[in-house]
Amino acid sequence: LFVADITQETEKACDLVRAIRDSQAGENPFLHIVLMAWTLEGDLVKRALNCGADDLITRPYSVDFLAARMRTHTEARKPFIVTSDYIGPDRRRSPPHTSAELFHVPNRLLAKARTGAGSTAQDEIKATNARVNAERARKCAFKIAFTLQCLREHDAASVQGDLGQLEAAAKDLLTRAQGAERNAVQTAVTALLGALAPL
Numbered sequence: 001l002f003v004a005d006i007t008q009e010t011e012k013a014c015d016l017v018r019a020i021r022d023s024q025a026g027e028n029p030f031l032h033i034v035l036m037a038w039t040l041e042g043d044l045v046k047r048a049l050n051c052g053a054d055d056l057i058t059r060p061y062s063v064d065f066l067a068a069r070m071r072t073h074t075e076a077r078k079p080f081i082v083t084s085d086y087i088g089p090d091r092r093r094s095p096p097h098t099s100a101e102l103f104h105v106p107n108r109l110l111a112k113a114r115t116g117a118g119s120t121a122q123d124e125i126k127a128t129n130a131r132v133n134a135e136r137a138r139k140c141a142f143k144i145a146f147t148l149q150c151l152r153e154h155d156a157a158s159v160q161g162d163l164g165q166l167e168a169a170a171k172d173l174l175t176r177a178q179g180a181e182r183n184a185v186q187t188a189v190t191a192l193l194g195a196l197a198p199l
Helices: 010-021 042-050 063-075 108-115 122-153 160-177 182-196
Strands: 002-005 033-037 055-058 080-082 087-089
Touching (some): 010 033, 010 042, 033 042, 063 108, 080 122, 122 160
Antiparallel strands (some): 080 087
16 A cells, blocks of 8 residues: 655656556555545646546545545455556546456455455566556557557648657657567557558
């Protein structure tokens, strides 16, 4: 369980959460992350939830409220969804128009609650992380292909924002390919080629 107050250092805390979810910090990208703040302003809420945290709680809170939230995280954790720029709990309220794969990630809080001892579950974490990274690479490849299609259809001077997204997706794809198993790299390249085929 990772808990942080983000009232003062919102951006730094959100960057750390993204680094955890992206396997750039810590050993478990699926640990439960609860952020806290003294006020829930619109921008702060949006940034906190978009970084991949499991929950955002307003301070002060009662012990009963905190206990209820921990029970929810332990017993009814939301599955994760993966996009080209987000890894975290699926917060969609209604069924989406597209069928995005949901990832039921390791729940070490539940394991500890049931057995009384923390389960390392390293193999499960590693296997789930490999699936998440492959899906993230596939989404990045799609974003690259989509952006290239936009560039072909429009004047390049009017799509500078698209170029920035393309560069970010390409860097993310490269990061996931480095040190990855051969199958993960093949999955990324196959997804990119498949997405480029209709262009």
